[in-house]
Amino acid sequence: MPDTHYTAKMNPYWNNAAVWLLIAVLAVLNGFLREAILQPLLGARLALPVSGVALALIVLIVTFVCFRWLAGPYWLIGIQWVVMTLLFEFGFGHYVAGKSWPELLQTFNVLRGDLFVLVLLVSLIAPRLVAWLYTR
Numbered sequence: 001m002p003d004t005h006y007t008a009k010m011n012p013y014w015n016n017a018a019v020w021l022l023i024a025v026l027a028v029l030n031g032f033l034r035e036a037i038l039q040p041l042l043g044a045r046l047a048l049p050v051s052g053v054a055l056a057l058i059v060l061i062v063t064f065v066c067f068r069w070l071a072g073p074y075w076l077i078g079i080q081w082v083v084m085t086l087l088f089e090f091g092f093g094h095y096v097a098g099k100s101w102p103e104l105l106q107t108f109n110v111l112r113g114d115l116f117v118l119v120l121l122v123s124l125i126a127p128r129l130v131a132w133l134y135t136r
Contacts, residue, residue, distance in 0.1 A: 012071030013080060019066045020081050023123075024088060026058050045113055052115025056122040063126040067134060074131045078124040085123055089116075 030051055038047035063070075070077055089107065093099045107116040 015069050015071050016077045016080050017084065019062065019069060020084050022066065023059055023062050023081070024085075026062065027055055027119075030055050030058060048113040049115050052113075052118055055119050056115070059119065059122045059126050060130070063130045064133070067127075067130050070127055074127040077127040081123040081127075082120050085120060 034047050034051035038050055041047075042050060090104055093104045094101065106112065107114050110117060
């Protein structure tokens with residue numbers, strides 16, 4: 001059985017993708033909770049930004065908890081996560097969920113309360129930020 005550190009050095013993108021996959025699963029769960037609980041409680045206009053902030057916090061928490069499994073330059077991990085997130089959001093959203101491209105682009109509309117841009121920014125900086133926290 002190969003050493004896990006050796007495996008991480010050989011395939012750092014797979015380890016980083018596995019952590020991102022956990023974040024993606026929690027993001028989908030966050031969306032379900034927004035629809036089922038937050039919207040009835042707070043209304044659609046407030047539920048969207050609350051859910052966005054919650055997802056940004058989820059990204060930070062998962063990054064902190066799973067930090068020892070991340071491998072590679074931290075800025076590159078952040079870029080990998082942003083690219084994977086965009087591919088999932090647009091690929092799944094359009095080809096599986098059947099959303100139109102203009103509808104998908106609304107996820108970048110901060111004025112309507114969608115904080116997807118914040119989630120992308122946090123995904124980009126979370127590995128570097130957590131690395132900095134670990135070295136303090």
